Amino acid sequence: MSENQNVETLYPNEGVSSKASPAIGFLKILLTIIWWSGWVFLAIFTLLSIYAALGALGIEAVKKSFDNVTPFMALISSASVVVVAAVFLIIVKQLREICKTLMTGDPFVPENANRLRTIGIAVAAGEILRLCSTFIISRLSQASDEMSVVATDLRIYVWFMVLALIILAEVFREGARLRQEAKLTV
């Protein structure tokens, strides 16, 4: 850690690219839009969760507004969307941080390896949560056997993506180590 700081001191301006690629600039704008949209989405579903929670608690006026579903089911659905949105925001935040290092011209830093790993863990957590909420909802709605199969559906490609992200994170960590070594080669 101290070694990193020393190198930073010795290279105060190294890595600061004078002209960032237009594609990176576009990505940054896109991520900013997604970031704020995610917050709006999170806020809407948090309000819906609170509304459903009031219904589940037995407030009649709220209870009557639910037609086909029970307030408890609505609460489970909207709460799971809130958690998924939170996971989504964690992923976008990591991507924004990675994008920032890309803009400064030095993305091969150990922090980015940790960020990629965080994205992998977040995707895994989101998928586990999806499985849990689908399972609970299908049980609550007394679904047919066909629905139960859907509830326990494992999306293999998502787990492959988690695996790929964790491997990429380790590749990045090694890349960051080599970059550091190259910096300290005179």
Added chain:
Amino acid sequence: MTIRVNLDRVLLERRMSLTELSDRIGITLANLSILKTGKARAVRFSTLSALCRELNCQPADLLVYEPEEDEHIKAAE
């Protein structure tokens, strides 16, 4: 690190500043500072060659191997 860089001493003997050496061999002052302060992990042959040429010395005048404490103990055993 068990390799010590004696750039300081050689520069003093030649009455040359680090900036002057940097200009002569075309290596940035920042990189030479890394070398001088012992933070470098590796030295390219081309750098070593340029240093020896400008300082009129041998690689052994610049680099010294110093065994660490535990290496001394291992050797004694």
